[in-house]
Amino acid sequence: MSILFVGGWATEETQFPRLASISRFLVPFNGFSSEELPALVGGGGNILIGWSTGAHMLLKECSHLFSSYDHVLLIAPFLSFIDSFPERLVRRMIAGMDKNPAEVVQSFHKNCAEEADLNFDPAQVPVLIEGLEYxxxxxxxxxxxxxxxxxxxxxxxxxxxxxxxxxxxxLEKIPGAEVRLIDGGHKISESTLLNIIEGL
Structure with missing residues (x-):
């Protein structure tokens, strides 16, 4: 089974260790831009997964490629991030990246309901800011x-x-899609995600 996973802002493989071991694991802005995503997705396969920013990018850039996959899972997708998360808060995050980026990222993961302690890499600050501006x-x-x-x-x-x-x-834009409502926060638990994959 081939799985391609496109994560969200500030995603780390340690958040989904089992999934990372069996999939091609892509993190937005870390080596590719939104416009470059179709070239990475275009080969097709069994399962394509996008979480949060990854789901947004797939909807924006790659919907014409969905038919080349057996299953496409979009977790917490959105049409515009600031329709849900106020622009003033995103700009506050950008300002905070200049002062205490580790605290900004840690606070974001906490709001995502991430339970693990994640390591912060200061070298990622430029791409994280790029992602917030995007x-x-x-x-x-x-x-x-x-x-x-x-x-x-x-x-x-x-x-x-x-x-x-x-x-x-x-949902209003894609009325024909299957919808699954689950328990939890913004960060889907790895066990829940793997159970969904196994049931396909």
Missing amino acids: LIKSRVDVKPEIAADNLILIHADDDRIVRQKAFDQV
Whole structure:
């Protein structure tokens, strides 16, 4: 089984160690831009997964490639990040990256319901800022012809980052997709995600 996983802002492989060991694991802005994602996704395969910013990028840049996968899972997708997470807070995060980036990232992961203690790499500050600036500006214009027969949209009931309103905006654009509502916060637990994958 081939799995391609596109993570969210400040994602680390240690958040999904088992998944990282069996998938091609991509982290936005860490070696590729949104516009370069289609070239990485284009080969097709069994399962394509996007979480948060990764789900947003896949909707924006790669929806025409969804049909080349058996299953496409978009976890906590959004059309515009600042429709859910206020722009003033994102700009506050950007300002904080100049003063105490480790604290900004740690606070974000806490709001995502991440339970693990993650190591912060100061070398990542430039790409993290790039990602936050992207999230302020980026919007998805979903085309009516988007393939939905293999698409599963997943959202957690206590997601403090991508709130229900933002998720519902995605549902309105892709009414034919399967929807799965799960327990938890913005960061889906690895066990839950692996159970979904095993059930496909």
